[in-house]
Amino acid sequence: xxxxxxxxxxxxxxxxxxxxxxxxxxxxxxxxxxxxxxxxxxxxxxxxxxxxxxxxxxxxxxxxxxxxxxxxxxxxxxxxxxxxxxxxxxxxxxxxxxxxxxxxxxxxxxxxxxxxxxxxxxxxxxxxxxxxxxxxxxxxxxxxxxxxxxxxxx
Numbered sequence: 001x002x003x004x005x006x007x008x009x010x011x012x013x014x015x016x017x018x019x020x021x022x023x024x025x026x027x028x029x030x031x032x033x034x035x036x037x038x039x040x041x042x043x044x045x046x047x048x049x050x051x052x053x054x055x056x057x058x059x060x061x062x063x064x065x066x067x068x069x070x071x072x073x074x075x076x077x078x079x080x081x082x083x084x085x086x087x088x089x090x091x092x093x094x095x096x097x098x099x100x101x102x103x104x105x106x107x108x109x110x111x112x113x114x115x116x117x118x119x120x121x122x123x124x125x126x127x128x129x130x131x132x133x134x135x136x137x138x139x140x141x142x143x144x145x146x147x148x149x150x151x152x153x154x
Contacts, residue, residue, distance in 0.1 A: 038054045039052060047126070049107070049122070050120055050123070051074075051101065052118055052119070052120050053074060053118065053119045053121075054118060055119045057093075057117075058094075062076055062079055063076050070104070070107075071100055072100070072103055072109055072123075073098065075099075076096060076097045077096050078095070106127050106128070106131075107124070108123065110122050
């Protein structure tokens with residue numbers, strides 16, 4: 001297992017102290033999970049992403065997508081109503097799965113579709129207006145100094 005030293009990060013940033021625990025949890029989850037089903041993560045545009053999962057043999061009723069607290073969970077459960085066949089070779093996996101993805105702040109799943117055995121989940125990052133950078137105007141004006149002598153006379 002790799003250990004990272006986040007000391008330089010802590011010296012120059014504020015509020016990123018949860019980063020090390022996030023990396024640890026992702027590392028633990030990846031080491032404990034299987035590689036099924038295979039998936040791709042694509043950057044479509046500046047703030048648009050797509051997760052594509054190979055879900056051959058599953059229909060939309062057997063798939064569930066849940067987004068909760070910066071975690072996207074994709075779960076596949078075979079209904080088991082297939083006729084039992086006498087396979088000579090069974091290379092297409094049809095087992096249940098649960099795959100979790102950690103989402104960054106303000107990233108939300110917007111749509112999902114299944115086509116040709118691939119599940120496509122579109123995500124977008126929408127930063128609230130209050131969190132976007134804003135320009136502070138600089139004005140030129142007179143210094144408004146208080147005349148101490150006039151205030152003492154009054």
